[in-house]
Amino acid sequence: LNLVSFSTQQMVPRIQASNVIKVLNFTAEDNASLGFYGDSFGFKLEGRYLQGRHSAIRTLVDLSVLELMGKATNTPYWRCIPNGVPDPVVVENMRTSFEGLTPQLKMGLVQVMLRKYGEDVTVTQQLDDPTRRALQKIYSTRYPQMGESVDVLTWQGFEPLFFGVPMPWDPAVGTQAVAPSATPAATGAPPAKVGG
Structure with missing residues (x-):
């Protein structure tokens, strides 16, 4: 995420945010089959749970915007986050x-x-x-x-x-x-x- 100067349409140097978040996908699969003298039938259940992805993306954007605004205004943004690490540029x-x-x-x-x-x-x-x-x-x-x-x-x-x-x-x-x-x-x- 970069800050762009509106007047020049150029990125402002040293004011960018680059954050990473790891999202774990949970997948569950069940199989069952039943047979009667040669004839059989079966079914398969598969479930994927991606409930954390939307929340993770929202958190990632929130943290990136917080970092970007802190760098742009020289505000100690890391104090808003428990165990935040000071930004040497700010x-x-x-x-x-x-x-x-x-x-x-x-x-x-x-x-x-x-x-x-x-x-x-x-x-x-x-x-x-x-x-x-x-x-x-x-x-x-x-x-x-x-x-x-x-x-x-x-x-x-x-x-x-x-x-x-x-x-x-x-x-x-x-x-x-x-x-x-x-x-x-x-x-x-x-x-x-x-x-x-």
Whole structure:
């Protein structure tokens, strides 16, 4: 499945979906025959069950469209699927977009993410005390491998917060989430650091 630009009628590079699904066909066959002194008759029953094919094709199309739209809009579409695998093209595009934001917009985005974790913070685009406390709480409980000081204005500090937003199928809150890149940020503005 490819995305085509309407104006140029050409395929958009690096925005395609190629998925495979395996459908098993169930076939059952029964035979019986009966004979009376030389004359005989028989019958044969054969059944094919292809009930899963329509559902499989629908699922395949749904997943392909989800992947295509996620790539086109730089949205982490794999988070909609339990055990989804991150798409490196989308992650790289998101990193580039995040790094192009102003510090105020980055802090506003951090505050929006904290609200998705259930923290009671107001989106002010400033590192106020409630935001600082919420960051300390989230990073110390869910991402202790990041260390005491995390610069959330860098992609390395923001990435686990963004991709670790709790989903309904994730383990209970309070367990340690897996950070996509567990390397603490070494540079950044001191006011945006957690824990120090």
